[in-house]
Amino acid sequence: MSRRHVTSHNVARRAGVSQSVVSRAFRPGAPISEALREKVLRAADELGYTPNAFARGLLHRRTGLVGLAVEDASHPLQAVLLDRLLTGLESLSLAPILVAAHDAAALSAGLARVEAYRPDGILVCGPTLPPALGTRLREDGVPVVLLNRYPAEPGTTAVALTDNRAGGEAMACHLLALGHRHVAIIGGPPGAPAAADRAAGFGAAVRRAGLGSPPEHPGHYSPEGGAAAAAALILLRPRPTALLCCNDLMALGALSALRAAGLRVPEDVSVAGFDGIAAGAWSAPPLTTMQQDLPALVVAALDLLVARLADPDLPPETRLVAPLLRERGSTAALTT
Amino acid sequence: MSRRHVTSHNVARRAGVSQSVVSRAFRPGAPISEALREKVLRAADELGYTPNAFARGLLHRRTGLVGLAVEDASHPLQAVLLDRLLTGLESLSLAPILVAAHDAAALSAGLARVEAYRPDGILVCGPTLPPALGTRLREDGVPVVLLNRYPAEPGTTAVALTDNRAGGEAMACHLLALGHRHVAIIGGPPGAPAAADRAAGFGAAVRRAGLGSPPEHPGHYSPEGGAAAAAALILLRPRPTALLCCNDLMALGALSALRAAGLRVPEDVSVAGFDGIAAGAWSAPPLTTMQQDLPALVVAALDLLVARLADPDLPPETRLVAPLLRERGSTAALTT
DNA sequence: ATGAAAGCGCTAACAC
DNA sequence: GTGTTAGCGCTTTCAT
Numbered sequence: 001m002s003r004r005h006v007t008s009h010n011v012a013r014r015a016g017v018s019q020s021v022v023s024r025a026f027r028p029g030a031p032i033s034e035a036l037r038e039k040v041l042r043a044a045d046e047l048g049y050t051p052n053a054f055a056r057g058l059l060h061r062r063t064g065l066v067g068l069a070v071e072d073a074s075h076p077l078q079a080v081l082l083d084r085l086l087t088g089l090e091s092l093s094l095a096p097i098l099v100a101a102h103d104a105a106a107l108s109a110g111l112a113r114v115e116a117y118r119p120d121g122i123l124v125c126g127p128t129l130p131p132a133l134g135t136r137l138r139e140d141g142v143p144v145v146l147l148n149r150y151p152a153e154p155g156t157t158a159v160a161l162t163d164n165r166a167g168g169e170a171m172a173c174h175l176l177a178l179g180h181r182h183v184a185i186i187g188g189p190p191g192a193p194a195a196a197d198r199a200a201g202f203g204a205a206v207r208r209a210g211l212g213s214p215p216e217h218p219g220h221y222s223p224e225g226g227a228a229a230a231a232a233l234i235l236l237r238p239r240p241t242a243l244l245c246c247n248d249l250m251a252l253g254a255l256s257a258l259r260a261a262g263l264r265v266p267e268d269v270s271v272a273g274f275d276g277i278a279a280g281a282w283s284a285p286p287l288t289t290m291q292q293d294l295p296a297l298v299v300a301a302l303d304l305l306v307a308r309l310a311d312p313d314l315p316p317e318t319r320l321v322a323p324l325l326r327e328r329g330s331t332a333a334l335t336t
Numbered sequence: 337m338s339r340r341h342v343t344s345h346n347v348a349r350r351a352g353v354s355q356s357v358v359s360r361a362f363r364p365g366a367p368i369s370e371a372l373r374e375k376v377l378r379a380a381d382e383l384g385y386t387p388n389a390f391a392r393g394l395l396h397r398r399t400g401l402v403g404l405a406v407e408d409a410s411h412p413l414q415a416v417l418l419d420r421l422l423t424g425l426e427s428l429s430l431a432p433i434l435v436a437a438h439d440a441a442a443l444s445a446g447l448a449r450v451e452a453y454r455p456d457g458i459l460v461c462g463p464t465l466p467p468a469l470g471t472r473l474r475e476d477g478v479p480v481v482l483l484n485r486y487p488a489e490p491g492t493t494a495v496a497l498t499d500n501r502a503g504g505e506a507m508a509c510h511l512l513a514l515g516h517r518h519v520a521i522i523g524g525p526p527g528a529p530a531a532a533d534r535a536a537g538f539g540a541a542v543r544r545a546g547l548g549s550p551p552e553h554p555g556h557y558s559p560e561g562g563a564a565a566a567a568a569l570i571l572l573r574p575r576p577t578a579l580l581c582c583n584d585l586m587a588l589g590a591l592s593a594l595r596a597a598g599l600r601v602p603e604d605v606s607v608a609g610f611d612g613i614a615a616g617a618w619s620a621p622p623l624t625t626m627q628q629d630l631p632a633l634v635v636a637a638l639d640l641l642v643a644r645l646a647d648p649d650l651p652p653e654t655r656l657v658a659p660l661l662r663e664r665g666s667t668a669a670l671t672t
Numbered sequence: 673a674t675g676a677a678a679g680c681g682c683t684a685a686c687a688c
Numbered sequence: 689g690t691g692t693t694a695g696c697g698c699t700t701t702c703a704t
Contacts, residue, residue: 002476004454007697018675023699031673048472053452054399055697057390058680065453068434072419079415083408086436095450098404098432100422114431116389117401118340136384140338223618252618259620278412279615282559282588284595343681354691359683367689391681394696 003048015043026051057118066305067114068096069107071126076277077292078125081147084298085123092306094120101126108133121145121305128152143308147301148292150193151316158308160300160319164194164274167290167323168201168244171272174288174325175242176209179334180270184240185216186229186250192221195246198274198290202244215240219250226250227257234261234269241269241334248273248280251287255330266332276326285329296321339384351379362387393454402641403455404432405443407462412613413628414461417483420634421459428642430456437462444469457481457641464488479644483637484628486529487652494644496636496655500530500610503626503659504537504580507608510624510661511578512545515670516606520576521552522565522586528557531582534610534626538580551576555586562586563593570597570605577605577670584609584616587623591666602668612662621665632657 008022024030025040099110146159188195219225245251251273276291344358360366361376435446457479482495524531555561581587587609612627
């Protein structure tokens with residue numbers, strides 16, 4: 001018999017005990033003598049017995065499963081997040097069922113499908129949760145935690161988020177400290193709240209320095225978009241001496257566009273990114289960036305999750321995680 | 337009552353039918369009148385009923401779950417593979433339980449934990465399956481498919497693999513056709529069979545052209561390793577005019593090292609990578625590479641899996657997927 | 673401390 | 689075509 005069909009009955013017979021004793025042998029702290037437990041565990045081991053989580057899940061309200069919705073596992077940031085999340089969940093004895101959620105419709109459909117497995121909780125690193133879905137999950141008492149995603153309506157869901165606004169401000173301070181006075185922003189796609197917050201923080205700090213609102217050009221979060229935006233922004237007069245890109249991918253694109261335009265980075269133009277993706281370390285020059293603290297983000301999200309696993313009625317909470325400035329070669333002091 | 341605790345009994349009562357009718361309403365092709373099915377589905381919808389996969393899994397031998405072991409979800413290639421796999425599995429109505437498998441021990445431990453959920457099959461994009469584990473899974477009748485991983489013992493497990501040797505040969509042909517006569521290899525970590533096959537294919541093609549065995553230097557699959565290897569190889573006399581790197585990460589590192597050494601790419605040295613990671617398209621110059629056909633790899637692996645889901649006794653099979661040459665700016669014809 | 677028995681939510685014979 | 693019934697493998701009272 002294949003060991004996956006070994007039941008507690010088989011183990012019981014082999015150990016010469018009743019089936020309930022087998023069950024108890026696997027629950028720490030259950031009323032059972034050490035001698036019997038020893039005997040049962042040995043028999044179980046010999047037969048290759050693994051308790052069936054499906055039978056167990058039918059009885060308990062706990063399945064040990066969490067739904068993990070990801071928008072795009074191939075994105076460099078999400079990939080790192082996912083990897084960390086995996087080991088974190090493992091140490092919590094939670095098994096993630098992955099849900100591809102390229103858009104809100106896929107999210108809804110995917111979560112509906114995992115609902116059959118009665119996950120103990122749901123982690124979303126994907127598209128914004130449609131409000132109706134969020135409400136339903138809340139009514140059902142399923143804890144939901146957003147990871148680096150803005151809730152549709154602030155204050156309705158637990159969320160761990162990079163402090164994008166503070167990151168934008170800190171990057172502005174870095175560039176201003178280097179002496180830059182003409183700075184411009186390459187923004188994200190319209191409607192992306194993270195990019196908007198980054199740009200807002202940046203703009204606020206620049207205005208505070210008495211330099212007016214920095215010009216902004218959308219770059220759609222892609223290297224191509226960043227390249228196009230950079231090409232457009234360097235036509236401004238006076239020409240910006242520093243570019244804040246709302247993510248690293250666009251900054252990488254901007255680097256190529258500037259080189260193509262015959263401008264040197266950082267001598268002629270400083271370029272700063274946001275995110276801290278690995279590719280930024282290998283570019284020429286290496287990218288100065290506001291690195292998201294992914295480990296801290298994962299810790300915060302899992303913290304939020306376990307708290308709600310224990311008490312589903314905990315109120316929504318937002319945990320902001322500060323990003324870290326990584327100074328590399330793409331920004332330098334203004335020389336004139 | 338939270339909709340996750342709605343049972344088929346509740347639906348039955350509301351629809352005024354027996355519980356088995358509810359069960360039938362959810363199985364297509366079951367003996368039930370259209371009228372009743374309508375009524376049941378409406379009642380189910382009103383109550384927010386989702387059949388409990390745990391109860392279902394207890395009866396059937398099918399759980400709809402597959403174990404998906406990944407070595408490093410943050411690696412650019414694995415991340416893309418994972419993303420494609422997700423949508424592929426979704427269309428097969430299979431839900432992946434992810435297992436972090438940074439090494440063989442983690443793989444064993446992780447798979448042992450998912451065994452409780454009785455996955456229908458297991459996909460491994462992780463470390464080489466320890467032979468003992470492989471044997472056990474085979475005895476248990478659990479289909480295992482390796483995705484871009486070499487089996488510990490060839491011919492024991494179903495596997496979908498990039499044709500690394502053919503890729504190495506094809507890249508050699510590309511460089512030879514450009515007129516290069518002094519080529520060198522930046523190899524992977526010792527013991528990595530994929531890198532060995534790439535280097536072997538490359539070397540074979542070079543020898544066939546009557547140029548002797550190309551010199552090789554290990555680069556450990558990292559940008560830093562690639563940089564160090566490139567720095568060492570350009571000291572050779574005659575200096576190599578082309579470098580084949582056994583992966584793109586090392587090629588990216590080589591690019592920086594060559595630039596640092598005052599050599600131009602591709603004018604002085606051509607550099608070729610292997611893998612086709614996204615970052616290769618943004619580098620300066622963009623990287624010529626042997627791109628793994630990830631979509632085809634995923635299709636092959638899922639094909640292998642579904643066949644074994646239907647018949648677990650299918651013999652092991654190896655599906656080689658040819659990589660594709662992506663000519664970009666880092667390789668050029670030799671000019672003397 | 674141990675065993676017997678009920679039942680979690682569902683499917684699949686089996687009667688009607 | 690529909691309802692009834694017997695479990696799937698486990699946990700958990702409840703007796704003993």
